[in-house]
Amino acid sequence: xxxxxxRRLYQIWKGKNKFFCGGRFVFGPDAASVLLSTVLxxxxxxxxxxxxxxxxxxxxxxxxxxxxxxxxxxxxxxxxLYLTSSRDPGIVPRNSRPPETDEAFDMTTPSMEWLNGRTPxxxxxxxxxxxxxxxxxxxxYCGTCLLxxxxxxxxxxxxxxxxQRFDHHCPWVGQxxxxxxxxxxxxxxxxxxxxxxxxxVCSLIDLVxxxxxxxQFWRAVSGDILCTFLIIYCFIAVxxxxxxxxxxxxxxCTNQTTYENFRYRYDKKENPFNRGIxxxxxxxxxxxxxxxLNDFRALVQEDDHVVEATVPPDLGEDAVFxxxxxxxxxxxxxxxGSGFSLxxxxxxxxxxxxxxxxxxxxxxxxxxxDISAVPTEQELAVILxxxxxxxxxxxxxxxxxxxxxxxxxVNCQKH
Numbered sequence: 001x002x003x004x005x006x007r008r009l010y011q012i013w014k015g016k017n018k019f020f021c022g023g024r025f026v027f028g029p030d031a032a033s034v035l036l037s038t039v040l041x042x043x044x045x046x047x048x049x050x051x052x053x054x055x056x057x058x059x060x061x062x063x064x065x066x067x068x069x070x071x072x073x074x075x076x077x078x079x080x081l082y083l084t085s086s087r088d089p090g091i092v093p094r095n096s097r098p099p100e101t102d103e104a105f106d107m108t109t110p111s112m113e114w115l116n117g118r119t120p121x122x123x124x125x126x127x128x129x130x131x132x133x134x135x136x137x138x139x140x141y142c143g144t145c146l147l148x149x150x151x152x153x154x155x156x157x158x159x160x161x162x163x164q165r166f167d168h169h170c171p172w173v174g175q176x177x178x179x180x181x182x183x184x185x186x187x188x189x190x191x192x193x194x195x196x197x198x199x200x201v202c203s204l205i206d207l208v209x210x211x212x213x214x215x216q217f218w219r220a221v222s223g224d225i226l227c228t229f230l231i232i233y234c235f236i237a238v239x240x241x242x243x244x245x246x247x248x249x250x251x252x253c254t255n256q257t258t259y260e261n262f263r264y265r266y267d268k269k270e271n272p273f274n275r276g277i278x279x280x281x282x283x284x285x286x287x288x289x290x291x292x293l294n295d296f297r298a299l300v301q302e303d304d305h306v307v308e309a310t311v312p313p314d315l316g317e318d319a320v321f322x323x324x325x326x327x328x329x330x331x332x333x334x335x336x337g338s339g340f341s342l343x344x345x346x347x348x349x350x351x352x353x354x355x356x357x358x359x360x361x362x363x364x365x366x367x368x369x370d371i372s373a374v375p376t377e378q379e380l381a382v383i384l385x386x387x388x389x390x391x392x393x394x395x396x397x398x399x400x401x402x403x404x405x406x407x408x409x410v411n412c413q414k415h
Contacts, residue, residue, distance in 0.1 A: 010296035014094060015161040023296035025086040028159050028175040034085045037172045038078060041192065044233055045074040048199050051226055055206075066202055073195045080188035081173060088292040089178035090164035092153055095146040098124065135272035152273070154259055164290075167251075168258040177258075180292065183285050186248050192241040200234035203227045255280040 010023035018027045027034070052067045127138045128148055139148050142155050145162045149155070154166035156176045165179035177185045207227050211220035221228050251261060255273045260266065274280065 004302055006299040006301055008296065009294065009298050009300050012300070012302050013296070015091070016159050017091075017161070019296060020086075026088045026091075026296065027085055028169070028173075030158070030171060030174040031085070033171055033174040034081065037081055040237075041077055041081070041195075042074065044199065044230055045070065045077075045195060047226060048203070048230055049074070052202075069198065070195075070202075073191060073198060077188065077191040077195055080184050080191055083184040084170075084177070084181045084188050085173040085175040087181050087184075088294060088296075089176040090153075090166075090180045090290070091159075091178075091292075091294055092145060092147065092150065092162040092164060093293050094144075094162075098146045099148065133272045135270065137272060152257065152260070164293075165257060166259055180289055183289075186245075186252065186285070189241050189244045189248065193238060193245045196234040196238040196241060199230055200238065203230040203234070207231065252284045253277045253280055255283065 008023055010017075010019040010026075013019070016029040018029060018031045019025065020027065049067060049070045052063050052070060055063050056067065124141055127140050130137050130139055130151060132151055137151050139151055139153075141148050142162050144155060144160065147162070149162050150164055152165045153162050155162045156166065156169050158169045159176050161176070163176045163178040165182070167177040167182055167185075169176050170185065173185065173188070175181065207220060207224060210224055210227075211217040214220050214223070248258075251258065255271060255275065256266065265271075275283070
């Protein structure tokens with residue numbers, strides 16, 4: 001049988017990105033939001049420039065510099081928007097199979113329990129320790145990309161990619177903000193702030209001059225609807241983009257990401273990446289942008305990017321077929337060959353912090369889990385395995401009925 005013809009990497013990419021111009025431009029799954037942002041920026045800015053141009057034609061030639069600054073600021077703002085949204089933010093290439101490791105642990109974490117339950121020949125630690133600038137930093141295993149993430153990388157559940165120095169996923173640019181587009185994002189919000197302030201001040205000056213000419217402020221307001229609209233619009237918008245600019249200025253000066261700041265990672269320990277304000281500014285804004293780790297236009301064999309799991313023959317009906325994909329990071333599980341899906345309560349679990357947030361309750365020697373609905377035996381098996389409570393089989397409960405809101409595990413023996 002002839003092997004399939006090679007295809008471009010972007011054509012078989014497992015993430016949710018959208019590619020244009022043959023893979024040269026990489027957008028997020030919500031790329032349409034870029035058009036909305038373009039309208040929100042370009043619409044008022046173009047209206048302002050048209051108004052200024054009309055004043056110049058009326059003989060007010062001192063408005064020429066205002067028109068020039070308005071046009072340049074608008075072009076730069078839109079340019080930085082598309083430079084942010086149309087490039088690879090720092091996507092970490094996926095592995096086609098899990099990494100090989102000789103490490104084994106007697107006490108397994110929930111994520112290891114999950115991996116072992118589906119691929120018993122694997123026993124991967126959930127985290128590994130690396131030393132950065134003399135500090136111990138933990139890197140986590142990504143069950144979706146099948147790799148240990150680089151320091152500061154995180155998996156974006158919207159794009160379904162691991163991103164280097166992940167900051168956040170911005171819905172206004174429709175793209176993740178990472179190591180390769182953070183500076184363009186900062187320039188975008190900074191230029192937006194400057195443009196809002198500029199249009200607001202110029203429109204307010206024009207309205208005040210008009211009020212002086214007519215000797216009545218409210219008549220001037222009602223007589224120039226466009227100028228009034230621009231003042232209100234820019235006043236509201238500047239609080240949003242201005243706040244983002246100030247916040248990201250602080251993050252850059254302290255060499256943090258939004259993701260790290262929101263999780264308060266450095267409240268009780270020193271930030272190993274902080275090298276001082278000057279060096280932090282140089283690193284984020286003036287250093288050379290690292291090249292993309294992915295050549296999306298490269299020709300590849302599709303078989304090389306299909307992840308298959310080896311399943312022992314003794315698993316019987318519960319076996320996981322090769323085409324079945326288990327997404328640990330996003331909490332989803334889909335199978336082309338079966339209609340089984342994870343219960344909704346598992347789809348919303350944060351597996352990154354599962355070990356820290358899941359607490360077992362023990363009272364009178366009875367271990368219990370509260371659930372909101374009656375699960376099927378197959379769903380119950382998944383719940384118990386992911387929660388780190390061991391393997392489950394329906395025979396072990398000896399025919400005892402499952403309660404509606406409480407699962408009693410006292411008499412269920414682990415097989």
